[in-house]
Amino acid sequence: MEKIIDIGKYVESAVNWLTENFGGFFDFIRMIGNGLIEGAESVLMFTPFYVLIFLLALLAFFKVGKGMAVFTVIGLVFIYLLGFWVETMETLALIVTSTFVALVIAIPLGILMSKSLLAEKIIRPILDFMQTMPAFVYLIPAVLFFSIGKLPGAFATIIFAMPPAVRLTSLGIKQVPSDVVEAARAFGATGTQLLFKVELPLALKTILTGVNQTIMMALSMVVIAGMIAAGGLGEKVLEGINNLNIGLGFESGLSVVILAIILDRITQAFGKQEHE
Template identity: 50%
Template sequence: MTKIPLGEWVNQGVDTLLFYFGSAFDAFTDSVTSMTDAMREGLDVVPWFILVLLFAALAWRAKGWRLALGTTVGLCLIYNLELWPAFLDTLILVLLASLVSLVIGIPLGILGARHNGFHRVLSPILDFMQTMPSFVYLIPALMFFSLGTVSAIFATVIFAMPPVIRLTALGIRQVPADLVEVGEAFGSNSRQMLWKIQLPLALPTIMAGINQTMMLSLSMVVISAMIGAQGLGAGVLAGISGMDIGKGFEYGLAVVILAMILDRLSQGALRNSRVAKKI
């Protein structure tokens, strides 16, 4: 049986894209790198304790004083371990990748919920994105955007976007049909139906998707240290390369603290959305 040269076709396709759009990829890389550098410089201007107080205030708002206290202690520990610059680099990557995932994913989820044909096409693509090993995404990211921040964001977006697409579509599809009929009876058009009925009722499910996307973004950002991403992942990778257990533990602990903070904050937003829905 003749082997299908699938890998060769993929390589040829990538080479063709680089030949025709290589300059566009380079320009995009330069612009995104400039933006992330500007964000990093802006955070460097802000004293570390101001950022700690800001996170504590958000935590208080989300879940009360216990989370605020835990957030403060965790961030102070990161600063004491002299990991604050790496923490900021990781935070920027996670927030940017999550934002891009939401900007792309939520509209796709809305389209999937409202058009069955699009949903049937989208579902196997999302299955492919979710089951493909995360390390595979590093290869095209590296080829299109070379080493650095942009390739890490690209790989992270591809890896982290499926949950918010799926849960956005699921939340809208789960809106009771009788409420949709009531909206139609009162003369709501398609846009009014979406913004005033479907999205508000689907918000808790969408927030759950946002939570999952943020957690996957953080996990992928750490893995992306293999293609030049800075931050806590680079420290973990350095600990593995040098067989330095202590260094790996410190950076890994900082990753855990950041993950817990982001998870609790997003869960608090999810809880607040459910309370608003009941009201």
């Protein structure tokens, strides 16, 4: 069927205009972004594997319980024995960096949505677009802006993973009981005091659920990011697919699953404990 409306042409023109006129800005972002990711990788790579396993197991023990601590030790030792420790640390660095940047943007946006009806009307459709657009599409502008490598993978991951944190931050603040808010105002609390001393603490469980979902969605982008040389386990999964190497694909995919379970259970536990 002949195309009647060519929206893609205008989007392509806009992206080309941005790359031509803001090349210096994107180079600056690439320098900062690569520095953050490589810094996180350096810390994880420099730390001996047994120290990291011990620290994560200790965190799992205190936050989740003995069973999760045992699973963390067995799972991470298994990944090390498979020979995917370096790739796992690259993936973890990408997830940590992307999640941090996503939350720095998402939480203020969620607060703004909870406070302004106009902001909610503007931001909500954008979030719908970000969540429903196929994740592969984000790689196109990411590569055009930042070339291939780790940063475009992080860029696509941030866009894909940010919406749950925005929505749940807004929801958590809106669910704060109105009588508590009115009582705080009656005692003379300013807007800032109300937000930081009443609303955010009471909404923390819901916000932490958003953090958990952001981490899980970032993990789901691992394989896709591997398509643009972001490294990590995603690149190994793609290597297995491209070479029809079932063993490599299964082992690297299993490593992603183990890492996802560990991160999911620990971050969920933070939200449950805040609720208690």
